[in-house]
Amino acid sequence: MLNDFVMELRDVRHASGLTQKDCARLLSISEDQYCAIERGLRDPELKEIIGLSIMFGKSFESLFGHMMDDVRANMAACLESLPPANKKWVHRDIRRQTIARIEEFLHSLNPIAHAS
Numbered sequence: 001m002l003n004d005f006v007m008e009l010r011d012v013r014h015a016s017g018l019t020q021k022d023c024a025r026l027l028s029i030s031e032d033q034y035c036a037i038e039r040g041l042r043d044p045e046l047k048e049i050i051g052l053s054i055m056f057g058k059s060f061e062s063l064f065g066h067m068m069d070d071v072r073a074n075m076a077a078c079l080e081s082l083p084p085a086n087k088k089w090v091h092r093d094i095r096r097q098t099i100a101r102i103e104e105f106l107h108s109l110n111p112i113a114h115a116s
Contacts, residue, residue: 005066006040012056012063013038027051043067076106 013023024034027048036042044052053060079102085092
């Protein structure tokens with residue numbers, strides 16, 4: 001997945017005619033920081049993600065879908081390890097509904113990976 005991101009980022013940069021130095025300057029980061037992003041050695045920060053989307057006219061998901069996949073997988077794993085709600089906690093029903101909504105959302109995105 002990361003390799004797809006790296007290749008896509010290189011491809012859109014080449015197609016745009018911008019250099020790595022141009023991209024770094026437009027993102028207000030060092031050229032080394034940009035190169036690390038493009039090589040997959042560093043995940044871009046939120047401001048950089050927004051900047052890349054603007055520079056290359058690409059949607060967030062088209063450039064950073066791999067990150068979303070990683071977050072989804074991590075969240076699905078973490079949901080399984082949540083402790084039960086304290087019976088005295090006033091918001092336990094709302095918590096249960098929120099957890100169910102998150103599980104449903106994750107399942108709808110990738111039913112095969114989250115099937116029990």
